[in-house]
Amino acid sequence: MTTTQEFPAMSGSVEQRASFWRRRTGVVVTSAALAAAVFGGVTGGVVGALNAPSAAVAQVGSPVALNASATPDVSAVAARVLPSVVQVNVVTAQGQGLGSGVVLTADGRILTNNHVVSGARQVTVTLSDGRTVDASVVGTDPASDLAVVQAAGVSGLTPATFGDSDQVKIGDQVVAIGSPEGLRGTVTSGIVSALDRTVTVPGTSTGRRGSSSVSYQAIQTDASINPGNSGGPLVNSAGQVVGINSAIYSPASDSGAAGSVGIGFAIPSNQVRQIVDQLS
16 A cells, blocks of 8 residues: 655745745655745855755766666766766845756756746856856746756766666665755765655745645655755766755754755656656
């Protein structure tokens, strides 16, 4: 018998730290993007800035030397994947925010979460080499919480290699990469804690009716994921993207701030690949 658990969460590309927390069935899940305070029109700094969750996808590449089922050399996995991970910076009517993204093409197509770029008036991307370039949103799918942006005037980027998420097993070693709390290029590791975990989070605003819900069957991991990781990759031991980090469980109270407690969720790569071509 399959039990479905709802995981309420914060949504939107820019959120206030003290707002939008909802507790239902005793569980809180929040977008894995940095949500910082904006009071009286004053925004925080980079680490204290408003943030939102994110996402990105590439084609499955040719066989790689690393073994997807082996115990990973995290340093080798990081060296392989870091060039394909970016920071997505947004400006909205409420303030500034950031998330993470995955390089899809050498000319700057980047996948991130829809909630990272939702409502953005300006988007820039900070590349792995430290350059920050202008970007534009080219496609969004709020129902899957995925979006694609295009970085302007770039070439020679390193597209990520996507793996088969159907081959992921509970207990597999995985690595998460992104910009938690604005700390670009952060690498954490852990295992796959569960599969097919039904995660339901509030979607982006739909006007007077509030926001619609977004649900997906997620990969659960204990790799440390924090606000700002949204849209970044969850990769296997071969350096292949098997999920897009998008939400975290948080035991915080209604007025508390989200932080990693070792329960994070990623959108499986096979689900992402079904949608990304439509967004490009």
